[in-house]
Amino acid sequence: MVEFLQFTLSGISFGMIYAAIALSLVLIWRGTRLLNFAQGGMAMFTTYIALEVIRHTGSYWAGFAVALAAGVVLGAVAELAVIRPTLGKPELNAVIITIGLLILLEGLAGIMYGGQFRSFPAAFSVTGLKAGSTPLGISRADVFVAVAVLAAALLLAVGFRYTSAGLRMRAAAFNATVARLSGIRVARVITVGWALAGLLGALAGVLVSPSTFLYPNSMDSVFVLGFTAAVIGGLDSPAGAVVGGLLLGLALSYAGGYLGSQGSDLTALVTLGILVVVLMFRPDGIFAGARVRRV
Amino acid sequence: MNSPAGAPEGAGAQARGPVSLAVEDLVAGYGEVLALDKVTITADAATITAVLGANGAGKTTLLRAISGMVRPRGGRVVLDGTDRTGRGPEDMARAGIAHVPEGQGVIAELTVEENLRIGMMSWPGLGGRRAERAAALADAYERFGVLADRRRRLAATLSGGERQMLVIARALMARPRVLLLDEPSLGLAPRVMTQVMDMVVRLSRESGITIVLVEQNARAALAIADRGVVLNLGRVVAAAEAPALAADVALRHHYLGF
Numbered sequence: 001m002v003e004f005l006q007f008t009l010s011g012i013s014f015g016m017i018y019a020a021i022a023l024s025l026v027l028i029w030r031g032t033r034l035l036n037f038a039q040g041g042m043a044m045f046t047t048y049i050a051l052e053v054i055r056h057t058g059s060y061w062a063g064f065a066v067a068l069a070a071g072v073v074l075g076a077v078a079e080l081a082v083i084r085p086t087l088g089k090p091e092l093n094a095v096i097i098t099i100g101l102l103i104l105l106e107g108l109a110g111i112m113y114g115g116q117f118r119s120f121p122a123a124f125s126v127t128g129l130k131a132g133s134t135p136l137g138i139s140r141a142d143v144f145v146a147v148a149v150l151a152a153a154l155l156l157a158v159g160f161r162y163t164s165a166g167l168r169m170r171a172a173a174f175n176a177t178v179a180r181l182s183g184i185r186v187a188r189v190i191t192v193g194w195a196l197a198g199l200l201g202a203l204a205g206v207l208v209s210p211s212t213f214l215y216p217n218s219m220d221s222v223f224v225l226g227f228t229a230a231v232i233g234g235l236d237s238p239a240g241a242v243v244g245g246l247l248l249g250l251a252l253s254y255a256g257g258y259l260g261s262q263g264s265d266l267t268a269l270v271t272l273g274i275l276v277v278v279l280m281f282r283p284d285g286i287f288a289g290a291r292v293r294r295v
Numbered sequence: 296m297n298s299p300a301g302a303p304e305g306a307g308a309q310a311r312g313p314v315s316l317a318v319e320d321l322v323a324g325y326g327e328v329l330a331l332d333k334v335t336i337t338a339d340a341a342t343i344t345a346v347l348g349a350n351g352a353g354k355t356t357l358l359r360a361i362s363g364m365v366r367p368r369g370g371r372v373v374l375d376g377t378d379r380t381g382r383g384p385e386d387m388a389r390a391g392i393a394h395v396p397e398g399q400g401v402i403a404e405l406t407v408e409e410n411l412r413i414g415m416m417s418w419p420g421l422g423g424r425r426a427e428r429a430a431a432l433a434d435a436y437e438r439f440g441v442l443a444d445r446r447r448r449l450a451a452t453l454s455g456g457e458r459q460m461l462v463i464a465r466a467l468m469a470r471p472r473v474l475l476l477d478e479p480s481l482g483l484a485p486r487v488m489t490q491v492m493d494m495v496v497r498l499s500r501e502s503g504i505t506i507v508l509v510e511q512n513a514r515a516a517l518a519i520a521d522r523g524v525v526l527n528l529g530r531v532v533a534a535a536e537a538p539a540l541a542a543d544v545a546l547r548h549h550y551l552g553f
Contacts, residue, residue: 164412180383183388
């Protein structure tokens with residue numbers, strides 16, 4: 001029972017990181033029907049920036065803030081510089097360009113920072129928390145991970161639901177034609193979507209790096225899991241992204257915990273298994289909306 | 296003064312007065328196909344112009360070219376004496392042109408009220424004061440009572456007639472000076488269609504909105520229009536006062552099918 005609790009809590013903590021990546025993918029998908037393969041690479045790059053800032057200032061929070069800001073800038077610049085020109089061309093062009101962007105960022109990080117594994121500090125203590133004498137299997141840092149992503153997701157949800165900018169984003173995502181005819185500058189909305197996605201990715205990078213180490217490819221596997229989480233949840237649904245991330249985090253944590261040392265080797269297999277099962281029953285993901293407009 | 300556009304005194308189209316819309320030698324098309332071939336149409340301020348013709352005549356493309364959804368290859372779109380050719384739909388909306396496209400004009404995933412709020416996105420500045428927006432919403436609900444009862448529901452749950460009401464109500468939230476209506480009566484029950492047509496007349500007569508109405512139902516359109524324009528294969532084949540067009544038996548038989 002104690003084991004179960006431990007696996008659950010650590011699963012939630014990791015799941016929230018996948019959720020953050022999934023959420024960033026969903027933001028861009030909803031606006032442009034494009035899967036941003038560079039999302040992990042962007043997150044890796046902003047985490048290097050955070051590491052530099054932390055080293056120079058000695059302040060974790062300065063690095064944290066700069067990483068998020070860099071994510072916003074990187075997202076917006078990527079959209080304006082390389083995605084915007086593909087508008088009106090075959091969709092595959094943009095997809096290939098995001099893959100190119102990923103390779104560019106990883107190569108650039110390799111040139112600038114080298115390929116070695118670097119440790120990245122955590123926001124809070126990584127020593128395990130205990131309830132009485134029972135170890136909970138998670139640390140303060142893990143709690144912070146879950147709280148930070150949850151806060152970001154809630155802020156986004158509230159912003160989407162209750163603000164004028166959020167309504168513009170939803171209108172542009174659901175029906176760009178009507179949005180434009182109503183005077184909404186959809187191109188600008190899409191740039192904002194990329195900026196927000198960049199911010200979420202940067203958050204995920206900073207949160208996951210204490211446990212994965214930081215190197216030019218360090219976000220690749222996190223990206224794959226985040227992508228899986230987004231597909232499980234339904235690429236159109238922000239809520240689905242969070243649920244998908246949690247589901248995946250929990251499943252991987254149980255697999256790793258109960259199956260012992262083989263468990264962690266089974267990550268890819270378990271991920272694939274979940275993906276196959278979910279898509280068998282819900283081909284558009286768990287939270288796929290009713291198809292009301294494609295008639 | 297309760298204006299159908301839902302505009303408080305001193306704001307929007309009414310304050311600026313009715314405007315005219317002119318299309319001169321407009322050429323537009325898709326790929327190789329030319330949908331509009333030197334089309335010239337003048338819609339005087341605060342009048343209703345019916346654009347008639349068979350499927351594929353270029354009626355919808357004409358509206359799309361005016362509202363900026365299709366970039367014209369030649370010719371001019373002139374609003375109130377100002378050349379607006381080649382502007383995107385965002386700018387056209389801000390210039391006072393509201394285009395109600397055929398069919399899927401509501402955003403089904405949003406609530407009725409959210410759809411209406413989208414209508415105010417083209418307001419100048421940061422979208423007006425909160426109180427002004429609330430007043431505009433209240434006005435719309437007063438005019439379209441059926442929407443007031445359903446304001447928190449998703450637009451997907453509305454019937455065809457209610458959706459058409461919502462689309463027109465949203466277009467009016469923008470306080471347009473020119474309203475482009477594409478087949479507003481399509482798929483509506485006769486009684487609802489009559490309501491829509493009555494409303495179009497009131498928008499023109501009482502609110503001074505210049506209306507361009509594309510209709511398959513030529514008889515109904517000519518009954519309320521001031522002028523009629525008949526398109527065939529992308530060209531204007533007739534343009535006259537509405538009663539004259541309706542009285543032209545040969546033209547009716549040939550192009551309008553009644």
